[in-house]
């Protein structure tokens with residue numbers, strides 16, 4: 001069988017993910033693997049006809065496509081995202097049509113599922129037969145049990161190709177875009193109360209996104225800084241080199257860090273506007289997110305109100321919504337809202353933009369950050385354990401931040417609780433005590449909360465006096 005491997009890592013041969021492919025090559029000697037380094041070579045692929053046609057020929061001639069990619073900021077690297085855009089823009093989807101596909105990722109399992117869902121949706125759109133994914137932790141290949149699983153995964157992929165296994169589409173096709181939004185009613189201005197509002201966008205002139213950006217900016221009475229992310233002057237996508245790990249300094253010497261300092265850092269209210277391209281925002285936005293990795297695992301949006309303007313069918317893209325809201329929450333910011341042009345009703349969009357402006361200022365004023373849900377709680381534990389478990393040797397900047405902010409908050413550090421848990425556990429060995437606890441479990445569960453309820457009135461009064 002001829003397998004075309006589309007490698008998404010900018011690191012090319014030095015990619016961690018590619019070592020998993022090399023393992024498969026050695027394990028399946030009867031099959032041929034042709035690796036196309038789209039992550040490493042995206043610039044040449046984009047500019048030179050020769051590289052592009054050679055790549056397409058490899059895909060056309062293969063029996064199955066393996067997307068082998070690292071997870072970068074909850075998705076695939078911007079370079080691979082750009083390649084997927086090119087396939088659509090250059091109308092060459094027929095090279096992929098009908099082929100069986102699978103994906104193999106490496107990561108630390110932080111939002112790997114969104115990267116898989118994205119690739120699955122892309123495969124469905126290309127008319128491919130998506131078999132499934134294998135999600136490896138970046139060090140899993142050292143583990144024999146994992147190696148066996150990887151072989152099983154790949155055997156299933158090969159069998160699916162040999163059997164011409166029928167596969168149902170999972171992600172429905174996206175609807176046709178709504179007509180571009182044009183503001184209808186003049187906005188009523190919202191007092192920004194000294195909050196610094198920044199809107200970043202990648203709008204084309206005359207687009208619905210540009211109209212939404214203008215519409216939202218006009219909703220704020222105070223000054224609003226609006227900038228195109230092109231002005232960050234990024235020379236390229238994140239290289240995955242992790243040189244930033246030591247002191248949060250990127251290896252690139254371009255305008256990105258200065259842009260970050262100028263727009264992101266001072267913003268109290270940060271709005272990011274984008275247009276749906278395939279099943280995510282543009283590769284340019286993805287590059288912006290990837291490049292933000294120079295901050296390591298330090299929450300770069302901490303304390304900000306963050307909002308999005310999305311031109312395109314967001315309601316049909318739960319993965320995009322999950323990534324956008326996940327980004328905010330894991331950065332310890334608050335999602336003030338997302339407005340899309342999807343309803344196609346200009347007056348309704350005007351109203352939503354105005355409501356967003358009002359809410360963002362109100363929440364910024366109250367310094368409200370929504371309590372985290374599963375993605376941020378789980379993300380914290382993953383980063384904490386990964387850093388402590390080894391990454392801190394090189395991710396020095398993260399380590400410093402985690403120490404200074406008490407983020408190495410393992411439950412084992414709470415000695416008082418450990419003693420009391422041990423004591424309770426011993427008491428539970430006494431049948432009479434256990435009977436009593438079992439009988440009154442709900443009472444015991446709410447007992448520690450009573451003190452808070454008793455003090456709530458005082459707290460509310462103190463808040464209104466402020």
Ligand SMILES: Cc1cc2nc3c(=O)[nH]c(=O)nc-3n(C[C@H](O)[C@H](O)[C@H](O)COP(=O)(O)O)c2cc1C
Pocket residue numbers: 009010011014015016017018069070071072073074075106107108109110111112138238239240241242290291293
């Ligand atoms: C810019 C960047 C972003 C990353 N984002 C994520 C992420 O969102 N989730 C995750 O689990 N790992 C993330 N990682 C870790 C990589 O997925 C992991 O190191 C991977 O094995 C790298 O593979 P490669 O060498 O093939 O590029 C990120 C790494 C980089 C450099």
